[in-house]
Amino acid sequence: MQHSVKYWIEAEYKKQEPVIMADDATPADAMARALRKRFNQWQRNFNRDAKKLAEWFTRQNYKYTESAFKDSWRSYKSQKFQQKLEELGFAIDLKMTPALKNVMKSFVHENVNLIKSIPEKYFTEVEGMVMRSVRSGRDLSYLSDELEYRYGITRRRAILIARDQNNKATEQMNRTRQQDLGIKRGIWKHASGVKEPRHSHVEAEGKIFDLDKGLYIDGKWTFPGEDINCHCYYRPIIEEFL
Numbered sequence: 212m213q214h215s216v217k218y219w220i221e222a223e224y225k226k227q228e229p230v231i232m233a234d235d236a237t238p239a240d241a242m243a244r245a246l247r248k249r250f251n252q253w254q255r256n257f258n259r260d261a262k263k264l265a266e267w268f269t270r271q272n273y274k275y276t277e278s279a280f281k282d283s284w285r286s287y288k289s290q291k292f293q294q295k296l297e298e299l300g301f302a303i304d305l306k307m308t309p310a311l312k313n314v315m316k317s318f319v320h321e322n323v324n325l326i327k328s329i330p331e332k333y334f335t336e337v338e339g340m341v342m343r344s345v346r347s348g349r350d351l352s353y354l355s356d357e358l359e360y361r362y363g364i365t366r367r368r369a370i371l372i373a374r375d376q377n378n379k380a381t382e383q384m385n386r387t388r389q390q391d392l393g394i395k396r397g398i399w400k401h402a403s404g405v406k407e408p409r410h411s412h413v414e415a416e417g418k419i420f421d422l423d424k425g426l427y428i429d430g431k432w433t434f435p436g437e438d439i440n441c442h443c444y445y446r447p448i449i450e451e452f453l
Contacts, residue, residue, distance in 0.1 A: 215249070225351055239345050246341065250334040257330050265322035269315050272380040276388065308391045311384065318380050325372060333365055375439050382436035382444075389447050390422050397422055397445035399435055405442055412443050419448065 340361060344354045386397075401408070401416040411428045420426040425434045435443035 215253075239342060242341050242345060243338070246334060246338050250330060253330040253334075254327075257327055261323045261326040262319070264326055265319045268322055268376070269318045269380065272318070272377065273315060273384060276381055276384040279385075308387075310391060311387050314383050314387050318376070318383075322376060325376070329369070336361055336365070371439070378436045378441070382434060386422055386434065394447045394449065395422055396420065396448040396450070397435075398448060399426055400444050400446060402442035402444065409438070409441070412438075412441065415443070420445075422447075 337358065340357050341354065343349075344357070389397075396419055399415045399418045399420060401413050409429075415426055415428055418426055420434075425432040425437075427433075435441065435445045
């Protein structure tokens with residue numbers, strides 16, 4: 212999207228540049244029409260592919276959590292321990308439950324909306340840059356540099372959102388799977404090595420919380436890994452082994 216938009220903006224701006232530099236007329240309408248045309252084109256593309264991408268993303272998360280959950284279960288080396296777990300009703304049966312299906316559907320809907328919002332936010336910012344350049348009589352090279360800079364910001368934001376959605380999906384699918392197995396509580400574990408850790412999350416280390424409620428932190432109920440850039444996790448508590 213970036214390369215296509217940049218190409219057409221630069222082409223239109225170059226055509227209008229003599230008028231912009233002369234400051235004897237306003238090419239703002241022509242630039243606005245060109246931007247609107249590109250926005251409509253890309254919005255249609257994102258609307259068309261949003262659900263397919265969101266469903267693919269959710270399926271990939273489900274496959275990962277399912278595999279990781281199986282590996283975690285197998286990591287218990289003691290045969291007696293595994294036997295005891297099975298006696299307590301914690302035998303692995305990774306079927307798709309209604310609760311897990313509901314979680315997956317909610318992430319599909321959420322990600323469809325996020326994907327559809329990408330071009331609108333991007334074009335709003337780009338239009339602001341173009342109109343400021345027109346008003347100020349900037350040349351094409353200045354606008355090109357601004358577009359590249361804005362693309363870097365947009366790309367980093369998109370990566371952050373994707374990582375955040377991945378963490379949230381993984382955490383919630385794992386938690387739902389454990390609740391389906393009858394696990395009710397967990398122990399908050401703070402991930403060390405984070406550059407700028409949240410003090411409240413550091414303080415949460417070792418605290419016990421309900422899997423259907425979370426831990427009350429910073430004025431709200433939250434779960435490990437739910438906040439943006441949170442790398443915390445939790446260890447499930449099997450009550451009979453306390």
